[in-house]
Amino acid sequence: MPFATYPSLADRVVLITGGASGIGADTVRAFAANGARVAFFDLQQEAGEELARELGATAAHPPLFMRCDVTDIAALQAAIGTVRDRLGPVAVLVNNAADDNRHPVADVTQAYWDHAQDVNLRHHFFAAQAVHPHMKELGFGSIVNFSSIAWRFGAADMAPYATAKAAVVGLTFALARAFGPDNIRVNAIEPGAVITDRQRRLWYKTQSSVDQVVQRQMIRRVLLGEEIARTVLFLAADDSRMITKQSITVDAGLR
Secondary structure, X not given: OOXXXXXXXXXXXXEEEOOOOHHHHHHHHHHHHOOOXXXXXXXXXXXXXXXXXXXXXXXXXXXXXXXXXXXXXXXXHHHHHHHHHHHOOOOEEEEOOOOOOOOOHHXXXXXXXXXXXXXXXXXXXXXXXXXXXXXXXXXXXXXXXXOOOHHHHOOOOOHHHHHHHHHHHHHHHHHHHHHHHHOEEEEEEEEOOOOOHHHHHHOOOOHHHXXXXXXXXXXXXXXXXXXXXXXXXXXXXXXXXXXXXXXXXXXXXXX
């Protein structure tokens, strides 16, 4: 089935955090297919280098992969500076990096709580802060933050994660208002039960468990990362140029 391509994304510099696997990798592929100049960060060096090699053979602009720990804000800021030096000012930022581990409430330590906020929330703000001057210089920009439906459902074994992902929506709304006068749009996406390789390895280990979550959806097909990536493309492209301060759920109607 053919899907939309977005001419406005051609040659634009796009930065994606957590881009080596899962939804992030699908998003890297989607932007590369639209002719963007893609940079992506991840801790998974081997996977990131392999994805860059894979896409470098066919993409109009070979992606730039950089190993970066987004919880190290100084390193994140430095890496964003390198992207600007090598590719130009960032026009699209996709704050995707996250860690959705599960823990009973009684097992959550202060250190784990702090880490969960660092990896699921804090870097969104500092990456947006770092690219703001790039987008002001360009006269436009789009930031897409990743939240999750986990906070709406009240996931009992994901309290730190759900808290961070609820805060992402609040941050998105605040940044949309702060950056709007500079023609910079800020939106969020709340994915549902996206069945990535990691999800299959850790949480949905059998086909029966996948089938069970699909049956809870109104659209009874397996939700894949590429569906989320297509939503990111739309929010990044000029086709959505009057959409900001929104949080869009992509979950096939999970209930």
